[in-house]
Amino acid sequence: MQTLKEALATALPDIAQSLPTTPEKHSTETKATHSPKSSLWPLPAKDDKEARKLWRERLFQMEHHHPDVENLMQWGEWFARRAITNNRPGWVLLEGKPGCGKTRVARRVSRFIRDYAFDAYEQFWQSRGSLPRVEFRDWPAVVEQKGDDYDESIEDLYAADVVILDDVGAEADTYKSGLPISRLRSLLSRLERKAVMITTNVKLSEWEKRDERVGSRLTAANRFSAFGIPDYRPRLKSAP
Numbered sequence: 404m405q406t407l408k409e410a411l412a413t414a415l416p417d418i419a420q421s422l423p424t425t426p427e428k429h430s431t432e433t434k435a436t437h438s439p440k441s442s443l444w445p446l447p448a449k450d451d452k453e454a455r456k457l458w459r460e461r462l463f464q465m466e467h468h469h470p471d472v473e474n475l476m477q478w479g480e481w482f483a484r485r486a487i488t489n490n491r492p493g494w495v496l497l498e499g500k501p502g503c504g505k506t507r508v509a510r511r512v513s514r515f516i517r518d519y520a521f522d523a524y525e526q527f528w529q530s531r532g533s534l535p536r537v538e539f540r541d542w543p544a545v546v547e548q549k550g551d552d553y554d555e556s557i558e559d560l561y562a563a564d565v566v567i568l569d570d571v572g573a574e575a576d577t578y579k580s581g582l583p584i585s586r587l588r589s590l591l592s593r594l595e596r597k598a599v600m601i602t603t604n605v606k607l608s609e610w611e612k613r614d615e616r617v618g619s620r621l622t623a624a625n626r627f628s629a630f631g632i633p634d635y636r637p638r639l640k641s642a643p
């Protein structure tokens with residue numbers, strides 16, 4: 404059967420010449436395998452529960468499955484999906500004891516969003532005119548910086564679309580100056596419209612005691628409490 408363009412080419416050759424050729428259908432799968440950067444797996448359809456579960460497991464590679472580990476991964480997925488599609492990106496607070504896998508999830512989410520956005524640039528981000536900026540930061544290392552170094556880090560965070568702050572609350576206030584918490588307060592108030600993921604060992608009730616406004620912003624986030632997950636940090640074995 405003739406295509407519309409072929410039919411037109413016979414009848415009206417000039418018009419047919421100016422018509423664009425049919426664009427190839429976008430296939431994330433082909434794109435993903437062809438991209439040298441990509442170790443990626445396309446986001447599965449929202450309603451395909453089985454595919455989503457497999458996707459999560461491949462992305463986060465959490466070998467140990469306490470029942471809450473699945474939920475921790477689900478929140479990682481929720482965040483990544485929203486950040487990538489720029490569809491009502493929200494805040495996620497992952498709280499839990501040391502070694503439960505918060506940083507692992509946060510790091511992988513960060514890498515995934517960056518790589519995926521790079522691969523699927525045309526699909527998702529064309530309208531923005533630039534790739535999304537993703538900043539993953541170990542918060543204690545940032546907040547303990549001095550002067551210009553701190554200011555530069557903060558400018559990077561303000562300029563980002565997706566901000567992931569790891570280990571918030573583990574910072575030391577060596578001089579009992581209150582500086583770390585006031586820095587956190589002012590940072591959080593300026594990140595309100597961005598996609599923000601925060602991991603912490605500190606319980607929400609403790610945050611409320613430390614600072615009301617920080618507590619209030621963290622309360623407003625989608626919160627996943629992973630305190631039930633055990634410590635999976637591999638033990639350093641002593642020499643025989």
Ligand SMILES: Nc1ncnc2c1ncn2[C@@H]1O[C@H](COP(=O)(O)OP(=O)(O)OP(=O)(O)O)[C@@H](O)[C@H]1O
Pocket residue numbers: 464465466467468472499500501502503504505506507508570603604635636637
């Ligand atoms: N479910 C899991 N399966 C396998 N390994 C895991 C799992 N969760 C965490 N790990 C491993 O345990 C170690 C600690 O994990 P991670 O650093 O993510 O913990 P954390 O919650 O960030 O701890 P902290 O509060 O001390 O920062 C890492 O080596 C991580 O890869």
Ligand SMILES: [Mg+2]
Pocket residue numbers: 505506507569570602
């Ligand atoms: Mg951590």
